[in-house]
Amino acid sequence: MxxxxxxxxxxxxxxxxxxxxxxxxxxxxxxxxxxxxxxxxxxxxxxxxxxxxxxxxxxxxxxxxxxxxxxxxxxxxxxxxxxxxxxxxxxxxxxxxxxxxxxxxxxxxxxxxTADHPPKLVKAGDRSVTIGEEIQIIPSATDPDGDALGYSIHFDGAPPLGHSWNGNAFRWTPTTANTSSNATYSLRFRASDDRRYMAEDSVRLFVGQVQLPAAFLLKEERGDAWEGSVYTVTLPARDPNNDSLRFDVLTALPGSGNIGATTGLIQWTPPRDFVSAPGGTRVHAVMATVADPYQDVPDRMTLLITVHDVPEPLSGYNEFRRILESDVRYLTTEAATWDQVAQRRSKSKGAWALGAALFAFSATGGQALSAEDTRRWVSGAGGFVAGVFGIVSERAPAPADASARAAAARMGQSRLFTVLTVLPATPSAAELVSPALRAAFENAKQVRNQVAQELAQIGISLPFEAQREIEQPRRP
Known part of the structure; x- marks a missing residue:
């Protein structure tokens, strides 16, 4: 106006x-x-x-x-x-x-x-910056009266070396040459109108070490799991700045599965029907991530889990193991018995020959016999000598046959005892479905069949009844 x-x-x-x-x-x-x-x-x-x-x-x-x-x-x-x-x-x-x-x-x-009012400066807040990272602070203010504003910067203490100020923006890139880790700077930004009022904002600037991201130690890891059994693995990761870690999985874990958000521990129980082919396998790829609180893009790794099919629990396991125990006891006793038979038969044949010679000598009045006469006298006197010395029945085998049976019984007992020791007496539910026990079980059955066939060829039969406890062997 x-x-x-x-x-x-x-x-x-x-x-x-x-x-x-x-x-x-x-x-x-x-x-x-x-x-x-x-x-x-x-x-x-x-x-x-x-x-x-x-x-x-x-x-x-x-x-x-x-x-x-x-x-x-x-x-x-x-x-x-x-x-x-x-x-x-x-x-x-x-x-x-x-x-x-x-x-x-x-x-x-x-x-x-109207009266003039001071400008209002937006609070920038304290800032943190790492060595090698540029920081920029642009003060911003408004004036209620619409007055033009000007900005200035002031420092409480030494200013950051190498910073720039163009009238409305502060820029600085800390380096190992112009600052040190854990350094702190105090800045004051002022906004003034064209009269007499101003506003001020104090900012503390913290310098830290270089912020490095968290990362996995491996980009790919493999493992084996079985249906119905818990599979556990801890994902290997570290953070160079010792910041806290956050884990996650981007792939579903069918059945019961989870990952520890702070530990990286994966626990997964594949369901029973996860592998479709009996006795087959199926590979399940799991994508996992890890990051620290300052990390925008998390690191990734792939976990390849080979899941094995697990058949139904072994049937007849306990009954078969009792049969093996009975077989071992039976063959132990059988070997000892045939050893005794061989010893008695050897003694009997010696007594039989001695008696025949004495009989022939007495019948000739003490004169020597020819070979033909000796055979005739021995054959004729066999029944008499047998009655005198109580020799065992003619149905009993020769000493060589009894010794062979005893040796075969001991060999069979040793083989069956060997396969028996790898079959636990009270297996857990997990062992009854494990491939290792199933393989041992099948091998034990094959060994028993072979032993039974070999013993049958020399006249020794194994008791196949599961409940039959044979403490005494069959007498010849």
């Missing part, structure tokens, strides 16, 4: 002094178009015509409230109050020369605007 200055000049003559009065004029200087509530306004003036200021009387009328005249600086000082806000205020400054009575008057018209 254009200032409107109304000037009224009045001349008066006081008294009847014979001298002619000297004129006095008042010129306004830099009358402001506007003023603000709460801000001091300065209205300069110049008095012309009389240099003796002491002879001048300056009066403000009507006084808008609080306006005063500073004679030495030749200004009217006024601070508009809240009641003047958004109003046009008019007041006059009168000057009178006490000597001549000359009067001049200046009228001021001032438009008072």
């Amino acid at each position: 254009t200032n409107k200055i109304i000037i009224t000049i009045a001349f008066a003559v006081f008294g009847t002094a014979p001298a002619v009065a000297q004129s006095v004029t008042l010129d306004p200087q830099g009358v402001p178009a506007q003023a603000r509530v709460g801000e001091r306004t300065f209205l300069p003036f110049v008095v012309r015509g009389d240099e003796n200021v002491q002879q001048l009387q300056l009066t403000i009328s009507p006084n808008p409230g609080g306006a005063v005249v500073n004679h030495e600086q030749a200004v009217v000082v006024w601070t508009p109050q809240r009641r003047h806000e958004n109003q046009r205020v008019t007041f006059s400054l009168q000057v009178r020369d006490r000597t001549t009575g000359t009067l001049d008057e200046e009228t001021y018209i001032v438009d008072v605007a």
Whole structure:
């Protein structure tokens, strides 16, 4: 709004002094178009015509409230109050020369605007930066009055070496040459309007070590699992900064499975029907991830789990093991018995030959016999000698046959005892479905069949009844 200055000049003559009065004029200087509530306004003036200021009387009328005249600086000082806000205020400054009575008057018209308000600076907050990483802080502020704002930066203590400030942005890249790990810097950003108000924001800048991501130690790992059994594995990972780790799996684990979010421990029980082919396998690929709290892209690894088919639990296991135990006891006793038979038969044949020789000698009156006569006498006297010495029945085998049976029984007992030792007496449920026990079970059955066939060829039969406990062997 254009200032409107109304000037009224009045001349008066006081008294009847014979001298002619000297004129006095008042010129306004830099009358402001506007003023603000709460801000001091300065209205300069110049008095012309009389240099003796002491002879001048300056009066403000009507006084808008609080306006005063500073004679030495030749200004009217006024601070508009809240009641003047958004109003046009008019007041006059009168000057009178006490000597001549000359009067001049200046009228001021001032438009008072609303009070000025300080700008508002957005808080940037404390920042952290790692060596080798650039950081940029751009202060941002608003002014309620729409005033233009300017920014400045100040430091409490030493500033970061190598930083830049272009008037509205702070930039800095810490290096091992211009700073050190764990260093701290204090920054203050200021925003000022074009009058007298400003806002300030303090920021602490922390320098840390280089932030490195968490990673797996392997990109691929393999493992074996069985249907119905728990498979466990701990994923190998580390973080160079010793930050906490977070694990996850992107692949479903059918059945019962989970991963420890902080430990990386995978526990999975493949369901019974996971492998479709009997006795076959199926590979299940699991994609896992790991990251630290500052990592945007997690690291990945693949876990290849080969799942093996597990048949139904072994049937007849306990019954077959009791048969083996009975067979071992039976063959142990059988071998000892045939050893005794062989020993008795050897003694009997010696006694039989001695008796026949004595009989022949007595029948000839003590004279020697020819070979043919000896055979004839031995054959004829066999029954007599057998009766005298109590030789076993002719159905009993020769000593060589009994020894062969004893050796075969001991060999069979040893083979059966060997396969019996690898069959646990009280297997767990997991062992009854394990491939290892199934293989041992099948091998034991084959060995028993072979032993039974070999023993049958020499007249030894194994008891096949599961409940039959043969403590004594068959007598010949």
